[in-house]
Structure formats: C-alpha cells, structure tokens
Amino acid sequence: MLLQTTITGLAIGGIYALMAVGYSLVFSVLNFSNFAHGSVIMLGAYAGYFVLTKAGASFPVALAGSMLAGVILGVTNERLAYRPLRVRNARPLYFMISAMGVAIFLENLVYATLGAHFYSYPEVLGRSIVRLGGASIGILDLFALAFSSVAITGLHFFLHNTKSGLAIRACSFDMTVASLFGVRIDRIVGLVFALAGALAGLSGIFLGMKYMAYPTMGWITNKAYVAAVIGGLGSLPGAVIGGIVLGLLETFVSVYISSIIRDVFSFSALVLVLLAMPNGLMGRYVEEKI
Amino acid sequence: MLTVDNVSVFYGRICALDRVSISVNEGEIVSIIGPNGAGKSTLLWTIMGVMKPSSGSLWWRGERLQSVPSWVAARGISMVPERRRLFDNLTVRENLLIGAYLRQWDSSMKEDMETVFRLFPVLKERLNQYAGTLSGGEQQMLAIGRAMMGRPALLLFDEPSLGLAPALTSEVFRAIQRIREEGTTCLLAEQNAFKALEMADRAYVMNVGRVALQGSGKEVLANPEVRAAYLGVKAGSL
Numbered sequence: 108m109l110l111q112t113t114i115t116g117l118a119i120g121g122i123y124a125l126m127a128v129g130y131s132l133v134f135s136v137l138n139f140s141n142f143a144h145g146s147v148i149m150l151g152a153y154a155g156y157f158v159l160t161k162a163g164a165s166f167p168v169a170l171a172g173s174m175l176a177g178v179i180l181g182v183t184n185e186r187l188a189y190r191p192l193r194v195r196n197a198r199p200l201y202f203m204i205s206a207m208g209v210a211i212f213l214e215n216l217v218y219a220t221l222g223a224h225f226y227s228y229p230e231v232l233g234r235s236i237v238r239l240g241g242a243s244i245g246i247l248d249l250f251a252l253a254f255s256s257v258a259i260t261g262l263h264f265f266l267h268n269t270k271s272g273l274a275i276r277a278c279s280f281d282m283t284v285a286s287l288f289g290v291r292i293d294r295i296v297g298l299v300f301a302l303a304g305a306l307a308g309l310s311g312i313f314l315g316m317k318y319m320a321y322p323t324m325g326w327i328t329n330k331a332y333v334a335a336v337i338g339g340l341g342s343l344p345g346a347v348i349g350g351i352v353l354g355l356l357e358t359f360v361s362v363y364i365s366s367i368i369r370d371v372f373s374f375s376a377l378v379l380v381l382l383a384m385p386n387g388l389m390g391r392y393v394e395e396k397i
Numbered sequence: 398m399l400t401v402d403n404v405s406v407f408y409g410r411i412c413a414l415d416r417v418s419i420s421v422n423e424g425e426i427v428s429i430i431g432p433n434g435a436g437k438s439t440l441l442w443t444i445m446g447v448m449k450p451s452s453g454s455l456w457w458r459g460e461r462l463q464s465v466p467s468w469v470a471a472r473g474i475s476m477v478p479e480r481r482r483l484f485d486n487l488t489v490r491e492n493l494l495i496g497a498y499l500r501q502w503d504s505s506m507k508e509d510m511e512t513v514f515r516l517f518p519v520l521k522e523r524l525n526q527y528a529g530t531l532s533g534g535e536q537q538m539l540a541i542g543r544a545m546m547g548r549p550a551l552l553l554f555d556e557p558s559l560g561l562a563p564a565l566t567s568e569v570f571r572a573i574q575r576i577r578e579e580g581t582t583c584l585l586a587e588q589n590a591f592k593a594l595e596m597a598d599r600a601y602v603m604n605v606g607r608v609a610l611q612g613s614g615k616e617v618l619a620n621p622e623v624r625a626a627y628l629g630v631k632a633g634s635l
Contacts, residue, residue: 286470287475
C-alpha cells in the first residue's frame with residue numbers, strides 16, 4: 108500500500124512538476140505568472156485527442172501533435188498578448204492581467220467551438236497494470252512519470268549545455284545586460300514560450316488521458332501553480348520539488364485521510380510554506396534560479 | 398570611429414542629454430567626467446542602443462547606429478556597465494561565455510579566455526564559482542573580461558572604479574591601458590576624474606546633460622575650473 112501510494116503520488120507529482128516548470132520558466136524570465144499556461148495545457152489535451160481520434164494516429168504522433176500545438180499556442184500567445192506590453196516596458200501586473208484575459212478567451216473559444224462536453228481519450232496505453240513488489244501500478248502512471256522525468260531532464264540539459272540555454276539563464280537574471288552582448292530578447296522570450304508550450308502539450312495529453320479533455324481542465328493547473336509557488340516561483344528545481352511534494356501529499360491524504368479534504372491540505376501546505384519561507388522552498392535570489 | 402551628433406535623450410519629460418556631441422577615434426582612450434546625474438551613463442546606454450535618442454544621430458564607421466542593443470553588439474561595441482551587473486546566477490566561465498555570445502564557440506574563444514586570464518589571473522581560479530560570490534574587485538575584473546570576450550573594437554566603461562579600494566582601482570586602470578595597447582578603443586565614464594584624465598587622449602566634461610568642456614586629457618586636467626570642481630584643488634592654489 109505504501110509503495111503503491113508513493114508511486115501514484117510520484118506520477119501525479121511528475122505531471123504537476125511538468126506543469127509547474129512551465130509556469131516557473133516564464134516567471135524566471137518575464138517575472139509574471141502566466142495564467143494562460145493552463146489554457147495552453149487544455150488545448151494541448153484537445154490537440155492530442157483529435158490527432159488520436161480524427162486522424163487515427165498512434166500515441167507517439169499524438170504526443171508530438173499536442174506538443175507542437177503547445178509550442179504554436181505558447182509562441183502566438185506571447186506575440187499577441189505579451190510582446191506589445193514588453194515593448195512598452197509594462198509592469199508585471201499588466202502581463203498577469205493580460206494572461207488571465209487570454210485564459211478566459213481560450214476557454215470560451217473552446218465552449219463556442221467544441222462545446223462543453225468531456226472528450227474521453229481512447230485507450231491508447233491500455234489499462235494494463237504492472238505488478239511491482241506487491242503494488243499494482245497503472246501503465247499510464249508509469250508513462251506519465253517517465254515522460255515528465257525525461258522532459259524535465261532534457262530541459263535542464265538544454266538550459267545548461269547550449270548557447271541558447273545559457274542566454275535564457277542570463278536573461279532570467281538581467282535581460283538588458285544580456286542584450287548588450289548580442290542576445291536578442293525577442294528570440295529568447297519566444298524560445299522560452301516555445302519550451303513552456305512543449306511542456307504544456309506534454310502535460311496536456313497526460314492530463315487528458317487521466318481525466319479527459321474539457322474546457323475548464325486548465326484550472327487543474329492551479330495546483331501546478333501552487334506547486335511552483337511552494338518550490339519558489341522562477342526556480343526550476345523548486346518547481347520539480349514543489350510538484351513532487353504536492354503530488355505525494357495529495358495522494359497520501361487521499362489514501363490515508365480522505366480525498367474530499369485533499370485540497371485543504373494542498374492549500375494549507377502552500378500557506379505554511381509561504382509563512383515560513385516567503386520565497387518558497389528554493390526561491391529566487393538563491394544562486395541558481397532555473 | 399564613433400560620432401555622437403547632437404543627441405538628446407529624455408526620461409519621460411526630464412531631459413537627460415541635451416544636444417550632446419562627442420567623437421571617439423580609433424585607438425584612443427576617451428574619458429567623460431562629470432558629477433552624478435551629468436548624463437554620462439545615459440550617453441553610454443544610448444550608444445549601446447538601450448536608450449533611444451529623441452533627436453540627433455549616432456554614427457559608427459560611416460554607418461548610422463541603430464537603437465537595437467544586439468545590432469550594436471554585432472558591430473563590435475561592448476560595455477562594462479556601472480556596478481558591474483554580472484549574471485550572479487551564472488558561473489565565472491558562463492559569464493565569459495555570454496560575453497562571446499555572438500561568436501562561434503571555437504578554439505579562438507579559448508585563446509581569448511586565456512588573454513582575459515593573463516590580465517586577471519584570479520578569474521582562472523574562480524572559473525566555476527558563481528559570479529555573485531566574487532569580491533567587488535574580482536567582479537569588476539569579470540565584468541571587464543566578459544566585455545572583452547566579444548572582441549570589441551570599442552569598449553565602453555561605466556564607472557569602472559566605483560566602490561573599489563585604491564589598489565584595485567589602479568589595477569583596473571592599468572588593465573584598461575593594456576586593453577587599449579592590444580588594439581581596443583576605450584570610452585570611459587568616470588567620477589574618479591584625476592585617473593581618468595591622466596590616461597585619456599581626449600576628454601569631455603559633462604554637466605547636467607551637456608558637454609561643458611572638451612580637450613586633450615592634459616588640457617582638461619590643467620583647466621582651473623575642472624581642478625576646482627572635480628579634483629578638489631582650488632583655482633589659483635597651484
């Protein structure tokens with residue numbers, strides 16, 4: 108039971124981490140909470156669904172499709188909603204308001220075009236169960252855990268071993284000074300939204316498979332936002348730790364206490380962490396932020 | 398090489414630069430001195446393309462300078478900003494790499510890093526340390542090294558001696574002279590007027606957004622008003 112709960116918790120935590128990393132990546136560079144990220148995740152879930160059902164494609168193709176959709180949406184979102192603010196040197200608050208507007212717009216766009224029904228994913232990964240030392244673990248959970256680990260590790264590798272990755276980390280500290288050495292801010296910001304969009308697409312398809320695709324599913328990502336804040340907004344290791352901690356906490360509370368009051372524990376954890384450590388577990392202004 | 402022609406810059410309604418004209422010739426060290434708020438930093442940020450002039454023009458080797466930092470950087474102009482503004486979240490090595498962002502990261506870059514280490518050996522020992530953990534003097538050295546990594550033709554220094562102990566200040570000024578000897582033109586904004594004028598080929602004195610005086614470094618240094626205002630020597634006391 109303990110092992111099973113832990114693995115389920117890790118799988119959920121992995122998806123939270125994946126979503127939280129998307130929030131943190133944007134926050135680290137532009138200093139605002141991109142609440143449109145949840146809507147990109149939601150549309151990524153729809154994209155994956157339609158590639159699977161309407162195009163009849165295989166799971167890897169659907170995965171690529173939802174990630175691509177996430178990239179396009181993320182980059183377009185930045186171009187249309189944030190760049191105009193950026194060139195005017197607007198304060199982060201206005202970015203956040205714009206992000207909320209985008210979230211409401213996209214959600215209602217789905218209501219207007221696809222309707223409010225829940226789209227249930229076909230069983231691509233099957234319902235098979237893996238037995239591991241007395242615990243039975245859904246194959247979907249294993250896949251979710253594997254893909255989020257690979258994606259986050261890949262992102263870490265990209266940020267630390269490529270020129271563009273270095274430029275992103277430099278911009279997260281001081282964009283103006285980075286531009287003095289030839290870093291093109293528009294490109295770097297576009298790249299950040301492309302990366303966050305790809306992660307959003309990936310988390311979208313797994314959320315869709317687990318909970319179905321529906322217009323307000325973007326609000327599940329509020330939990331991921333909580334994870335990012337617990338870990339320390341702007342810190343990628345923080346987002347991962349926050350996601351895992353939250354995933355484990357929720358699963359353990361659901362199993363051993365009650366799933367009804369699960370969210371009480373999540374948000375209490377947030378309040379407690381912020382009371383003790385206002386910058387989150389690995390908040391900004393520590394040595395390495397992303 | 399660089400000509401700033403009648404440039405005015407406003408922060409909102411406040412005029413930071415009022416029809417400023419300066420020029421820098423190949424191979425020179427040019428110093429700009431003046432009190433806080435005279436517009437020295439604004440002038441450097443305008444050259445780098447971060448601030449946009451509301452009137453006037455900037456020329457670089459016959460080409461009009463655009464107000465786009467990455468464009469300016471690609472033309473071979475780099476800057477050591479005031480208070481260094483290193484990337485504290487990156488290591489010393491990574492800070493140097495960002496300086497070389499526009500170049501191919503090949504073997505020539507290794508050589509340039511060695512050039513920086515010859516000038517500032519301490520940086521080599523600190524290579525994998527975060528820039529935020531360096532001492533003030535080391536940070537200034539890294540800021541200069543970072544700018545050198547782009548192999549600039551013109552290097553702008555904004556208050557390189559700010560907050561440094563006298564011994565370190567001398568070391569930084571010696572480094573600037575060596576950078577010039579190796580072929581990089583230097584434009585220096587400084588409050589430490591004596592040292593800045595002493596080593597300058599030419600100098601400008603700025604006050605409340607205007608160029609108040611210009612001449613060779615020696616001429617400006619000998620000017621009684623400059624001596625009274627910036628060097629604490631009363632006119633007529635020598």
